[in-house]
Amino acid sequence: MVEELLKLQNIYKNFGNVKVLKDVNIKINKGEVVALIGDNGAGKSTLIKVITGVHSPNSGKVFFKEKEVQIKSVAQSRKMGIEAVYQERALCDQQELYRNIFAGREITNSFGFLDIKKQRKEAEKILRDYIGFTSKAITVDSQVMGLSGGEKQGVAFGRSLYFNSDLIVLDEPTMGLSIQETEKVLNFVKGLKNENKSAIFIDHNIIHVYGAADRFIILDRGEVVGEFNKEDISREELVQKMIQLHESGKIKVED
Amino acid sequence: MNNLLNSYFVKTHKLEISITIIAVVLFLIYFLGAPHVFTRFPIYRAFMQSMPFFGIIAISATFVVTLGEIDLSFPSIVGITSLIFGIIMTSTDGNFFIAFILATSLGMFAGLVNGLLVTKIGIPSIVATIGTLFFWRGLVNVISQGSGIAIVDVADGTWHHMIFVEKLFGKIPMQFIWFIVLTGLMQWVYRYHKFGNHIHFVGDNKASAQMMGINVDNVKIIAFVQLGFFSALAGIFTMYEMLYFWPTQGEGLMLTTLAAVFVGGTSVFGGKGTIFGTFIGVLIIGSLESGIVALGLSGFYVKFINGLMITVAVTVYALIQRRKN
Ligand SMILES: Nc1ncnc2c1ncn2[C@@H]1O[C@H](COP(=O)(O)OP(=O)(O)OP(=O)(O)O)[C@@H](O)[C@H]1O
Ligand SMILES: [Mg+2]
Numbered sequence: 001m002v003e004e005l006l007k008l009q010n011i012y013k014n015f016g017n018v019k020v021l022k023d024v025n026i027k028i029n030k031g032e033v034v035a036l037i038g039d040n041g042a043g044k045s046t047l048i049k050v051i052t053g054v055h056s057p058n059s060g061k062v063f064f065k066e067k068e069v070q071i072k073s074v075a076q077s078r079k080m081g082i083e084a085v086y087q088e089r090a091l092c093d094q095q096e097l098y099r100n101i102f103a104g105r106e107i108t109n110s111f112g113f114l115d116i117k118k119q120r121k122e123a124e125k126i127l128r129d130y131i132g133f134t135s136k137a138i139t140v141d142s143q144v145m146g147l148s149g150g151e152k153q154g155v156a157f158g159r160s161l162y163f164n165s166d167l168i169v170l171d172e173p174t175m176g177l178s179i180q181e182t183e184k185v186l187n188f189v190k191g192l193k194n195e196n197k198s199a200i201f202i203d204h205n206i207i208h209v210y211g212a213a214d215r216f217i218i219l220d221r222g223e224v225v226g227e228f229n230k231e232d233i234s235r236e237e238l239v240q241k242m243i244q245l246h247e248s249g250k251i252k253v254e255d
Numbered sequence: 256m257n258n259l260l261n262s263y264f265v266k267t268h269k270l271e272i273s274i275t276i277i278a279v280v281l282f283l284i285y286f287l288g289a290p291h292v293f294t295r296f297p298i299y300r301a302f303m304q305s306m307p308f309f310g311i312i313a314i315s316a317t318f319v320v321t322l323g324e325i326d327l328s329f330p331s332i333v334g335i336t337s338l339i340f341g342i343i344m345t346s347t348d349g350n351f352f353i354a355f356i357l358a359t360s361l362g363m364f365a366g367l368v369n370g371l372l373v374t375k376i377g378i379p380s381i382v383a384t385i386g387t388l389f390f391w392r393g394l395v396n397v398i399s400q401g402s403g404i405a406i407v408d409v410a411d412g413t414w415h416h417m418i419f420v421e422k423l424f425g426k427i428p429m430q431f432i433w434f435i436v437l438t439g440l441m442q443w444v445y446r447y448h449k450f451g452n453h454i455h456f457v458g459d460n461k462a463s464a465q466m467m468g469i470n471v472d473n474v475k476i477i478a479f480v481q482l483g484f485f486s487a488l489a490g491i492f493t494m495y496e497m498l499y500f501w502p503t504q505g506e507g508l509m510l511t512t513l514a515a516v517f518v519g520g521t522s523v524f525g526g527k528g529t530i531f532g533t534f535i536g537v538l539i540i541g542s543l544e545s546g547i548v549a550l551g552l553s554g555f556y557v558k559f560i561n562g563l564m565i566t567v568a569v570t571v572y573a574l575i576q577r578r579k580n
Binding site (some may be wrong): 052078089091094095103108164186 | 267382443447448449450452453455456459460462463464465466467468469470526527
């Protein structure tokens, strides 16, 4: 049976006069990986930030587990069970890794003082088990500043795995990663289904997208212009559609 | 030795160690240059008496500076809260509790106004707090009509006077004890409380902090509010010491307070700082005037050397920072 996890209805988002999202309707089911694809500036990151509470929409409705919700903050979306790896990585350069991993949801006593020991121990575990850092130079006390792009990416990804969630949002998670690391990320995404978890996956590489996702939503200048199930479209056809869209600004949808 | 230099503690406390060395060298110069003054207790008592008035604010302002923000209005918050404290003390025949609560509440309100202007209206803090600097001082002038208030009759000899400014064992000014206790407490909050943690993240990278689930606006607002509270507290300490309110109260605090924070090593770019460093900064800046005079230089050098210290310190820290990036 298909169970709905997240539904966006008539979402609009403007930044000043710029209409970035226009009447977006999408649905994510439990155990489903949905890819968001589209050109630079199409509004993909903005859309996922509406879902994670970074931005609030100008209008429209959001349903989570079939209940209408107003996601007002990241803290709230996390509590609901949404995790994210942002395109910007969302790390603070001058702070230690163990603080970055727990920022915004620190392990504290009832007076709000940090349990540094526990944070460091858990961070250690994340570095070792989820990220598989081999470099001895990186410890939980390292500042983010000294990390390579791929390492930063690894930290953001490991962090999102550690906090168990129903929906994981991945905005270009393979950018800057080596082939092996990319493979790991893609395998992780594919593995989510077995746990009945869902993901929104953004990647400019159609090969990655096609391999990992069950459904593809094409965004163009803030509008959903096409939606395909994997059964209904081959990889070549999907590439064809994207090229077509890029050249003519339109997509032919034949049902 | 090599081991010691490479130890984790040294690596993570470079700023604190540098600033401490500077302070030690400075006090050595005082000591060697003016032994007749610096081998005797009175100069230290004078330091302990005067430093806490701006020291308390400097410790508190370290939070705002770590955010990458600035508050220039605190001298006037000291003024308006001291005025209110004086008015209430004299009109209630020395009701300390009411005076204390109203004065500190007003301080927090003034901080709240700063915080809202910066976060909700979006005015850069340097501009917003210049506005409120004038506003609160103007209000002091309007209400006081330029005259002072004596609180000798209602404050002198009371238990509150005792716990605020009298001498422990006849030697150590109480305000210095408070200053030490508050410094320790604030250091703890700064490094180990959720709020202090959020201060660092917001100051480091606002957008990232928000994506990590930190309520950026609230963190900033609370930072300004606590500075308002501690400005009021510093004003109350001064009132007890002087037993008098005068309409320019607080005006001299701007330079020394911010100098202590910056000399202490808190980054002007935000995201990094040290309460301990500010504390040492207070010892340095707070001792310069007497130190320079004791060394036989004319008082005209005070501002000059003060300015030199600040400029050199922030340049050095900025260079350290740049090398790291
Ligand atoms: N905070 C913001 N303020 C103003 N404009 C913004 C903001 N964030 C995004 N935009 C604009 O919204 C549009 C969509 O941006 P978005 O980042 O969502 O695109 P994207 O599809 O993720 O692109 P990319 O593939 O390059 O990451 C762009 O024109 C961008 O300039
Ligand atoms: Mg994007």
